[in-house]
Amino acid sequence: MTHWAEEVARELLKIGERHVISTGISPSGTFHVGHLREILTGDAIYRAVVKLGGDARFIFLVDDADPLRKVPAGVDESFKEYIGVPIWQVPSPDGSSKSWSEYHLEPFLDVLNDLGASPEVIRTSRIYKSGEFKDIILTVLRNRERLMRILGDVTGRRLPEDWYPFMPQCTSCKRIDSTRVLSFEGEYVYYKCSACGHEGKVSVSSWAGKMPWRVEWPAKWRLFGVTCEPFGKDHAAAGGSYDSGSRIIREIFEREPPYPVPYEWFVLKGKGAMSSSKGVVVSAYDFVKANIPQVVRFLYVKYLPMTHVEFDPIWGSLNVYDEYKQYERVYFKLEEPTHGMKDVEYIYWLSQPDGEIPERPPIQLPYRHAVVLVQIAKDFDHFLEILRRQYSEEEINENVDYLRVIYQRAKSWVEKFAPENVKFKVLERVTRDVIGELDETQRQFLKSLVEIFESEEFTWSPQEIHSTIHNVAKKFGLSHRRAFGVIYMIFLGKPEGPRAGYFLYSLGRDFTIKRLKEVLEL
Ligand SMILES: [Zn+2]
Known part of the structure; x- marks a missing residue:
């Protein structure tokens, strides 16, 4: 292809x-x-x-x-x-x-x-x-009648007899849409303005209006x-x-x-054709600043120009990032292409802002994780510190510039596009006012979690954390909603939040255990 x-x-x-x-x-x-x-x-x-x-x-x-x-x-x-x-x-x-x-x-x-x-x-x-x-304007003025015929033929609408292929600017009221050309001579165009009544002449050898x-x-x-x-x-x-x-x-x-x-x-999902005059607009600026440049380019170069694109600037940004990274992994032969992927090398090349393909595949941090991490991290250094739990020092160091862009863009995404239920702020400290009275089952559930998280055999990973919460809740007869709900209340002060496994993993083992113990002592 x-x-x-x-x-x-x-x-x-x-x-x-x-x-x-x-x-x-x-x-x-x-x-x-x-x-x-x-x-x-x-x-x-x-x-x-x-x-x-x-x-x-x-x-x-x-x-x-x-x-x-x-x-x-x-x-x-x-x-x-x-x-x-x-x-x-x-x-x-x-x-x-x-x-x-x-x-x-x-x-x-x-x-x-x-x-x-x-x-x-x-x-x-x-x-x-x-x-x-200038010469072109003089040419079109001289060819006024031929132009009228062409435009009449093509559009099927006859132009008025006094039409001219030039819209002089009225020197009095500054409008260019209300003047009527009366005649022209040499480089001068004579006009009358219907808005203010002014009559005058302008020279087309400089700014005088437009075609x-x-x-x-x-x-x-x-x-x-x-x-x-x-x-x-x-x-x-x-x-x-x-x-x-x-x-x-x-x-x-x-x-x-x-x-x-x-x-x-290129339309905004659910809101019809994008048009700046209708007010349903995602500005190019807000959109680009909420995504890494490679992903924005990818989104546009991947589709044929005549493909109608409906884009959801909220979840679409997270999905198109995943798709771009899939192309990246296929480009670097880290995985096999899936059905329907084509022109992978060309698209990956066109997606690079400077046209330079990185020597080695950049870090594979999903955007959906980045948008959680930027809400946990106090600043960029803290963001890197959290990532060090998941990636090697070498990989982080090699990708610092790339990660800085991800950090800034993910923060913008949260600010401009994230739905309210995706936004969160980790509580600096937890009080009884926030979590209310815990019943005995909830206390047993939390105690049990602390024991497991503290044990040496436990592997601190998103999957393990998630399945542990799930299994312990089941053991104590707590519904999924109540079990995860109490955890979110403890860390975020609200009953919902990001996927708990990855969230607690990113908060860190020590922080998580310490916070759970604090709650049990309240
Ligand atoms: Zn005027």
């Missing part, structure tokens, strides 16, 4: 040796996990082309010249006055950044850096400001020589912007459209 990214790369190399892989997102709202698919799909193709010996450039066009369309929930109503204004000129929602667009872009760039995806970041506003679009999306997209293909582009499936629909863009670049710019890589939605 050939991985999908390699397949695309092979197709591209049949066309030519030099490639420009382009991606683009409008920073109009919070970047969500769906947006990661755009970039990580482009990144996978870029890496695949380079791996095959091709020459590639990977760009991320930030559509910051788009107008603000609506004020999202949670942002001050006063921002309504900026509707229609390009987002690079709208103030940051909380004043913390240079503009509306930079406010949303900054955390996303942080995340891309984290994931080792490093496209050249190009802001659309700067392309206009630099004058690089509408359906024209701007092929204009970017032309300017950058884009040869491949991933995009959401809505653009790929019949009559969509890829269709119109393809005709525009062929008929107006006399170039070929980029090789299309449409992708399906």
Whole structure:
């Protein structure tokens, strides 16, 4: 089997040796996990082309010249006055950044850096400001009628007779969505604004407004020589912007459209399609910071772009980590692949943020254990100390950097995604107020546990601890719920908690015995 990214790369190399892989997102709202698919799909193709010996450039066009369309929930109503204004000129929602667009872009760039995806970041506003679009704008203005015909044919909707392929910015009210072009002459575009009534002229040799999306997209293909582009499936629909863009670049710019890589939605389980305008959003930032980078990359590169992915950011994170580690063990020949696993080596390689495969397999600490340990550990050193009971000193030392990332990410997962019943805090001391009056059966049960845990023959392991609690409870006729419940009360002050075997194991034998004895003395 050939991985999908390699397949695309092979197709591209049949066309030519030099490639420009382009991606683009409008920073109009919070970047969500769906947006990661755009970039990580482009990144996978870029890496695949380079791996095959091709020459590639990977760009991320930030559509910051788009107008603000609506004020999202949670942002001050006063921002309504900026509707229609390009987002690079709208103030940051909380004043913390240079503009509306930079406010949303900054955390996303942080995340891309984290994931080792490093496209050249190009802001659309700067392309206009630099004058690089000037000739293209003049070309589309001169071809207004041909463009109207193409767009009418493709979309089945006739454009109004006074349509122009340019949206000048009103120099008076700053809107770009309310102006109507009257005429153009040389580099000047004459317009009238329906919002404020202003009439004026602007020069397209610098920032003066923007082309509408359906024209701007092929204009970017032309300017950058884009040869491949991933995009959401809505653009790929019949009559969509890829269709119109393809005709525009062929008929107006006399170039070929980029090789299309449409992708399906990446949705949040149980909440429908992710859309920043609907407010059901897991931000890309929160999601990435709650998972190790390899696992995030794995999640995106494993599936074909046209596979619809429903992701549960709560339990899904724990499961996808396990799956990634399984690929890792198969990669390092520590175990055999199971049915349905394919392209293991390619996927494992694409999952590495720096593209470098570790020399030896990293530590196999399950994330579901890490999220328990970070709640027990006082700090990172304590986290390592607990792990030393389970792993050799050598293995810990070799994996310190990797473990530091796991520690930070698991803490974020607990903070941002863990359901309340998964969160806990180990009681520093136990009092009668917390556990209440123990009956005789419970006391006998606890006494018996202490005896067994203290005996030399007992092996302090998660499995042994679990089965001991289970068996002793049975002996005293305590229900499973009451037996484990009293243990959780003693250590956590609440009737439920993580799997008791691994939990007590991680707390340590001495601590566990000491605490049980304290309770018996209350
Ligand atoms: Zn105006």
